[in-house]
Amino acid sequence: xxxxxxxxxxxxxxxxxxxxxxxxxxxxxxxxxxxxxxxxxxxxxxxxxxxxxxxxxxxxxxxxxxxxxxxxxxxxxxxxxxxxxxxxxxxxxxxxxxxxxxxxxxxxxxxxxxxxxxxxxxxxxxxxxxxxxxxxxxxxxxxxxxxxxxxxxxxxxxxxxxxxxxxxxxxxxxxxxxxxxxxxxxxxxxxxxxxxxxxxxxxxxxxxxxxxxxxxxxxxxxxxxxxxxxxxxxxxxxx
Amino acid sequence: xxxxxxxxxxxxxxxxxxxxxxxxxxxxxxxxxxxxxxxxxxxxxxxxxxxxxxxxxxxxxxxxxxxxxxxxxxxxxxxxxxxxxxxxxxxxxxxxxxxxxxxxxxxxxxxxxxxxxxxxxxxxxxxxxxxxxxxxxxxxxxxxxxxxxxxxxxxxxxxxxxxxxxxxxxxxxxxxxxxxxxxxxxxxxxxxxxxxxxxxxxxxxxxxxxxxxxx
Amino acid sequence: xxxxxxxxxxxxxxxxxxxxxxxxxxxxxxxxxxxxxxxxxxxxxxxxxxxxxxxxxxxxxxxxxxxxxxxxxxxxxxxxxxxxxxxxxxxxxxxxxxxxxxxxxxxxxxxxxxxxxxxxxxxxxxxxxxxxxxxxxxxxxxxxxxxxxxxxxxxxxxxxxxxxxxxxxxxxxxxxxxxxxxxxxxxx
Numbered sequence: 351x352x353x354x355x356x357x358x359x360x361x362x363x364x365x366x367x368x369x370x371x372x373x374x375x376x377x378x379x380x381x382x383x384x385x386x387x388x389x390x391x392x393x394x395x396x397x398x399x400x401x402x403x404x405x406x407x408x409x410x411x412x413x414x415x416x417x418x419x420x421x422x423x424x425x426x427x428x429x430x431x432x433x434x435x436x437x438x439x440x441x442x443x444x445x446x447x448x449x450x451x452x453x454x455x456x457x458x459x460x461x462x463x464x465x466x467x468x469x470x471x472x473x474x475x476x477x478x479x480x481x482x483x484x485x486x487x488x489x490x491x492x493x494x495x496x497x498x499x500x501x502x503x504x505x506x507x508x509x510x511x512x513x514x515x516x517x518x519x520x521x522x523x524x525x526x527x528x529x530x531x532x533x534x535x536x537x538x539x540x541x542x543x544x545x546x547x548x549x550x551x552x553x554x555x556x557x558x559x560x561x562x563x564x565x566x567x568x569x570x571x572x573x574x575x576x577x578x579x580x581x582x583x584x585x586x587x588x589x
Numbered sequence: 590x591x592x593x594x595x596x597x598x599x600x601x602x603x604x605x606x607x608x609x610x611x612x613x614x615x616x617x618x619x620x621x622x623x624x625x626x627x628x629x630x631x632x633x634x635x636x637x638x639x640x641x642x643x644x645x646x647x648x649x650x651x652x653x654x655x656x657x658x659x660x661x662x663x664x665x666x667x668x669x670x671x672x673x674x675x676x677x678x679x680x681x682x683x684x685x686x687x688x689x690x691x692x693x694x695x696x697x698x699x700x701x702x703x704x705x706x707x708x709x710x711x712x713x714x715x716x717x718x719x720x721x722x723x724x725x726x727x728x729x730x731x732x733x734x735x736x737x738x739x740x741x742x743x744x745x746x747x748x749x750x751x752x753x754x755x756x757x758x759x760x761x762x763x764x765x766x767x768x769x770x771x772x773x774x775x776x777x778x779x780x781x782x783x784x785x786x787x788x789x790x791x792x793x794x795x796x797x798x799x800x801x802x803x804x
Numbered sequence: 805x806x807x808x809x810x811x812x813x814x815x816x817x818x819x820x821x822x823x824x825x826x827x828x829x830x831x832x833x834x835x836x837x838x839x840x841x842x843x844x845x846x847x848x849x850x851x852x853x854x855x856x857x858x859x860x861x862x863x864x865x866x867x868x869x870x871x872x873x874x875x876x877x878x879x880x881x882x883x884x885x886x887x888x889x890x891x892x893x894x895x896x897x898x899x900x901x902x903x904x905x906x907x908x909x910x911x912x913x914x915x916x917x918x919x920x921x922x923x924x925x926x927x928x929x930x931x932x933x934x935x936x937x938x939x940x941x942x943x944x945x946x947x948x949x950x951x952x953x954x955x956x957x958x959x960x961x962x963x964x965x966x967x968x969x970x971x972x973x974x975x976x977x978x979x980x981x982x983x984x985x986x987x988x989x990x991x992x
Contacts, residue, residue, distance in 0.1 A: 457856055737981075744943070
């Protein structure tokens with residue numbers, strides 16, 4: 351079990367109508383590892399994350415998360431994952447605190463008032479706890495959706511542009527949070543557009559082009575410029 | 590297989606016609622108009638049998654996710670609606686000389702029309718949902734609710750208003766009709782059933798090919 | 805308005821009152837039920853519900869409870885308005901009316917909540933939702949109107965118990981079907 355990767359994707363294909371988005375994609379993410387997924391708009395990053403999050407059914411191939419098949423055993427997978435998607439999954443007419451309580455209760459947790467308050471505190475929303483989300487900025491909503499995973503502690507985090515819309519302080523908090531998540535043995539798959547500091551948390555870089563992983567390499571000492579060059583090299587000839 | 594079914598259906602229909610117009614006697618009070626019953630009654634039986642099949646196929650689809658179960662349900666509902674339409678039309682034609690009107694809010698006519706609308710909704714929902722797989726799931730839920738609802742509709746409308754002659758065949762205490770009419774209706778029911786099965790087989794095959802073409 | 809439509813004859817009014825009452829309940833119910841999952845469209849909360857591990861029927865029952873409660877409040881208001889404007893005394897019929905209203909509302913809301921979930925993401929939602937729901941609800945509508953009629957006329961319970969039984973049977977069928985099938989609607 352320990353040698354089994356937390357995420358194992360083999361031969362994954364997904365077509366929408368006649369449009370082929372993923373075409374035989376393979377990727378693994380191990381315990382305590384973070385993989386950054388790079389790719390142009392429409393390359394299929396979000397589709398891959400949604401398949402792993404059980405929100406989209408693959409056309410063929412398998413996606414295993416925490417030992418469970420995403421298509422056949424979606425319910426088990428949902429217990430093990432945290433998804434931060436483009437949408438924030440928050441109710442506009444509820445307050446920050448009400449949202450957090452609703453979503454964590456729905457996930458089967460029973461957080462105490464103190465735990466809720468401290469989770470909001472860690473994303474610096476403690477002062478806005480009783481304000482309606484309708485008044486929040488995009489960055490605040492994103493922070494609120496991140497607060498969920500402070501409480502839920504999933505094994506696998508699936509992040510779609512997690513740093514987008516965050517200010518410097520929130521970025522720093524998220525980096526630290528992701529680092530400690532890895533240290534606890536969690537696995538992270540993170541789609542991103544930026545080659546800068548967001549990549550600091552990544553152990554490997556995977557470039558998605560033409561519906562498959564064109565390059566999968568340890569980040570090692572690659573600089574942002576190196577990554578940019580690799581990215582250009584592998585995405586240019588893609589359709 | 591389908592071809593054999595087609596020939597069987599043809600044979601059944603011919604037998605039904607022979608029964609209805611050749612062997613069955615002319616009814617005394619209603620005259621030849623009564624012969625419409627050999628279409629009217631079997632048509633609704635076939636349709637309702639079809640909706641039961643659609644319910645079963647829909648349950649099977651939700652558990653197995655086999656697309657052929659969904660295609661079967663879809664085809665059966667379409668064919669069932671055709672036969673239900675035949676029942677309503679033949680009832681209307683019969684009603685003109687007998688009751689003096691094409692349409693009344695009689696209990697049975699009303700219930701059948703409501704059931705017709707329910708299954709029309711089933712087809713509309715399928716049309717309205719773009720994603721095939723999602724449309725199949727939603728439609729299955731409607732088909733599952735609609736089948737027990739047929740019974741509720743008939744019961745409630747019956748209590749609400751009764752002008753129609755009491756159900757001539759399935760009344761408690763046995764049939765009130767001569768055996769020969771009864772046989773005529775059953776033969777026609779078998780013929781119609783075979784025809785419906787043939788239509789369903791053809792339609793399901795077409796739906797299957799459509800789904801393959803769409804990928 | 806109803807007064808104009810029906811005319812000043814109080815006898816006739818008494819005869820049409822149950823129908824009018826339930827027409828009002830259904831129209832207001834349709835408005836509310838159709839919007840059951842509209843809040844979930846903002847920020848893709850729908851996907852959030854989908855991602856929640858555990859039994860999806862809890863979400864169905866929660867939404868249903870909310871709808872039933874809201875509809876009951878509106879219905880009580882409508883009844884009060886009717887008694888004021890038509891100057892009728894409903895107090896002897898209150899227990900009968902309460903049973904019919906509760907059973908009827910559960911019937912309407914149980915299918916309504918289910919169908920609202922299906923039509924939430926559909927383009928012609930406003931049209932498709934009533935077209936789908938109303939024919940299915942005919943048994944509930946007939947049973948409620950007839951039972952209300954009998955209840956208001958002061959008939960003994962035995963005279964319309966068969967309608968209440970039908971209503972209760974419909975409620976049970978719809979609720980069981982809703983609980984069992986909701987997870988198939990709340991799927992990607």
